[in-house]
Amino acid sequence: MELASAHPALKAFMCGSLSGTCSTLLFQPLDLVKTRLQTLQSSAKPGAPKAGMFAVFISVIRKENFFSLWKGVSPSFVRCIPGVGIYFSTFYSLKQHFLLDREPNAAEAVFLGVGARTVAGVCMLPFTVIKTRFESGHFNYVSVGGAIRSMYNTEGIRSLFSGLTATMLRDAPFSGIYVMVYSQTKRLLPQDVTLSVYAPLVNFSCGMVAGVMASMVTQPADVVKTYIQVSPSHQSTANAMRSIYREHGMCGFFRGAVPRSLRRTLMAAMAWTVYEQLMAKMGLKS
Template sequence: MQKAHAALLPPRDVGDSVETLMLHPVIKAFLCGAVSGTCSTLLFQPLDLLKTRLQTVQPSADGSRRVGMLALLLNVVRTESLWGLWKGMAPSIVRCVPGVGIYFGTLYSSKQYLLRGHPPTALESVVLGMGSRSVAGVCMSPITVIKTRYESGRYGYRSIYAALRTIYHREGHRGLFSGLTATLLRDAPFSGIYLMFYNQTKSIVSQDQLDVTLIPIVNFGCGILAGILASLVTQPADVIKTHMQLSPGKFRWIGQAVMFIFKDYGPRGFFQGGVPRALRRTLMAAMAWTVYEEMMAKMGLKS
């Protein structure tokens, strides 16, 4: 009798079991950000390596420091093979995958808590972007230091763990967070300015009236424009950060690095490596946001 009664009951909705397995929206945002960070990091790591090398190029015999990006690219391929362009890939992945996830997770939760559904103003976008990036920057600072040193070619760490242990033993906890202030002065304004321009340019185009297939293209285009503007504003801080992370004993505070760069390189020194960095940051951010928004849409969440 019980079996017959059970047979008459409607089958349990599959959605009920799926609902119990649903992740918290912030976790979903973290996972979407981590996936987008992985894709963009794998593609654009060579540009990051070239940027680091250009910022720390050594003077030639005639005292000249000017080296073109193409010449440096060919030199790396000739002396370190094609895979040499992906040197520092491991710390980049370890840094960017959770780092981008932390950024998007923090950004999503902040928007839900502070905005409560209404679109952000330009100022709110700046504050949200800067706050979210600062959280991610502090969390991933030790890996950022290792990544920069790998890319410079000056350090021969056997692994990320060995690098962490060596830096801690030789330089203490300060070494793991060297250049943190400069990093935040670079990343927080970049993310704030980027998010402001990205949201503002997206608001100009009404996506409700666009074909679904065109939305990713529009998002990518908005990301490109926002990335170029944000990269130009924050390039000097990136150069200062690189020098401080490579020579923490030499540069104990930002002013020392600023004076060194100005004395040895001149005003141009604050924009060394600007082209590969602008290309990488612009393309990486545009791709990360495009992938992130597409994945969030698939999960039924508003980014």
């Protein structure tokens, strides 16, 4: 089947997958550092000195090597390439079904973002768990397939879906807030700017603003998700929240906020920019 004759939802999937590939490869080191910071926190004793983002960067390079900053990129690709494709194809389908060609208002934008992320998040959760474990440095997995077999044989099928509640509490609000701020910010700009040769720069800038806001709001849920997924005990979301607060206070819920905000903001901004440009070239509105 030629691309030109493909279903619009399939085109959206392909555009999303390509945008996810680019952004994942570029920003994987930031995700690894974020996970290491949060993992160090979960295993640190109360009152122990806290490592910073740059200290973790240098530590990974010195103790391992430069390319270890991309540890976990394989499960990231397995997760993000189809995951971002599922996200954008679901987003496109929901928008076409409920809004036709009309641009969403703020509430509709939140609905589209939450709906698309919920579908993609549930579908790709096992690879999210594996990616987190790869990045933590606490597990000696060699491949994605080997990680799946090891987790299934030693911990059961439940381990592949650990942190589902925390993941949804992080990803669904992130996407809802992101799409709302992104779409409404673009609506405030003159149409001759958003449709000009500067459109990619406009899209990226709006994505940066949306990403920062969404990242900070959902940071606590990301810490809880990591805490659960690197722990073989599979504690509940409520127990994980109590443990983090008891051991580290409110500051513990914002551990790794800087690298995560940088990575999520840049990754989302690039993904949406590439996606919108590709969709425009195919004659489709996102």
